[in-house]
Amino acid sequence: MPVIAVIGAQWGDEGKGKIVDLLAEKANIVARFGGGSNAGHTVVNPQGTFKLRLIPSGIFHTKATCVLGNGLAIDLTAFFEELAMLKESDIHPSNLYISDKAHVIMPYHYILDGLEEEAKGANAIGTTRRGIGPMYVDKVSRLGIRVGDLLDKDVLRSRLEPVLKLKNDIITKVYGDKPLSFDEVYKQYCDFGQRIAPFVREVDSMVIDALDAGELVMLEGAQGALLDIDHGTYPFVTSSSPMIGGACTGLGLSPLRIDHILGIFKAYTTRVGAGPMPTESHEEPGNTLRERGNEYGTNTKRPRRCGWFDAVISRYSAQINGFNHAALTRLDILDTFESIKICTAYKVGDVTYTRPPSLPGLLEKCEPVYIEMPGWNCDITNIKRYEDLPAEAKAYAKKIEELLGCPINLISVGSAREQTIEVSPIL
Ligand code: GDP
Ligand code: IMO
Ligand code: MG
DSSP, rough: OOOOEEEEESSSSSHEEEEHHGGGGGGGGEOOOOOOTOOOOOEEEEEEEEEEEESOTTTTTTTOOOEOOOBBOOOOOHHHHHHHHHHTOOOOSSEEEEEEEEEOOHHHHHHHHHHHHHHHHHOOOOOOOSSHHHHHHHHHOOOOOGGGGGGGGHHHHHHHHHHHHHHHHHIIIIIHHHHOHHHHHHHHHHHHHHHHHHGEEOOOHHHHHHHHTTTTTEEEESSSGOOOOTTTTTTTSSSSOOOHHHHHHHHTTOOGGGEEEEEEEEEEEESSSSSSOOOOOSSTTTTHHHHHOOOOTTTOOOEEEEEEHHHHHHHHHHHTTTTSSSEEGGGGGGGSSSEEEEEEEEETTTTEEEOOOOOOTTHOOEEEEEEEEOOSSSSTTTTGGGGGGGGGHHHHHHOOOOOOTSSSSEEEEESBBOEEESSSSSO
8 A cells, every 4th residue: 555645735734624523533553743732723624623733533433543753843731621622522542652763842042943933133034033043953952952861861961061061051041031940841851751651652654664564654744845945045944854754764764665746735825934935925915815715823823924826936835845745725816806817937137037946035036927827706616516617717726737847636725624626536
């Protein structure tokens, strides 16, 4: 049985949670491979409406084992809050595991995320302030604390003592803020160690064994390709690799085992946080998209920046991820527009770009070149079959498919699981 990866194709919030919840019915394992509680994945299904940050969106299918891979940034407070939230809806995950190699968000990561953002002033990234950047910095500097370290109090002490001293020096001497108490942090994380122990596994081995047993493994991306630390709109990116490459390193999975790479594309463009966004619209259609689409962050409640579909970044995303499938989500949000635009290229002066330029400051100067298509002006939220979509909606999806260079297998017309049109099967 294959591996299917579900990857955010734009700047995040494309509807990955909804699609994973839908497809996970067939999965034996659903794995997150990167990011942390900076993600906010909304799932609407017969059990209710859920906003997940860490726990995979496959958790509603009792057959699926849900795992958090080594690439994750584990915020233990968020993890236990999420478990409690699920329990309130009578969902008691029994097959939920965390890699011993995943790194842990520590209290100083939260503090430093805030202090660094403040210090950057007008150049702030607009992070979610969940400690993500500082945690990945520590991982790469080999100062990180891993989930496995929490299981042994002596190991934790030996890891934490020198690191906390260093962090307190930075917090007090660079930023003039209050130091953290070793005793308090140590105690809190020893307690976390006890609570997390039943969830800790060698997740990489679990995934390999599942594949060898012929099981279906689904990889749930977080964030989106344009937020990738290497290929995104640097420095306005997250600190991990939300792309397909990150799925391999974040789980210990060979790329040769991944058969299906499904890119999730919102039918227009949104972005939350700072950084260039060529199709951003400050008036119309931006305001209508934000209000009709309730485009406010799942996680931080910040208003999302909105604009027409940007086929330049989207095609680039399809190319660097090698998508062989796509899902087009939130098509229903476009129901009321007389006409709809798609950005097919950028212009700076006389120069035309068909891939996003990466030299500093250039993307900020790019003016979108649009094509215009007629809208459909009717409610599509109850449509179940592709044939029943209005001709204009089909033409819009076809045009996007042509611009992406990869087939659209799914069209989503509402937040609920069943509001999904299968254009052609993926599995
Ligand atoms: P994710 O981070 O990629 O999982 O996406 P988010 O959950 O942050 O944001 C997507 C939002 O759109 C959520 O509120 C979903 O419930 C909702 N959603 C997903 N697909 C559709 C759709 O086709 N139509 C509408 N109207 N809402 C959708
Ligand atoms: P999901 O999985 C949208 C953005 C932040 C900020 C930048 C860096 O729900 O699609 P970070 O806290 O990661 O250091 O912030 O990345 N960002 C997201 N935007 N959806 C997300 O996740 C995001 N995760 C991070 O807004 O611009
Ligand atoms: Mg989200």
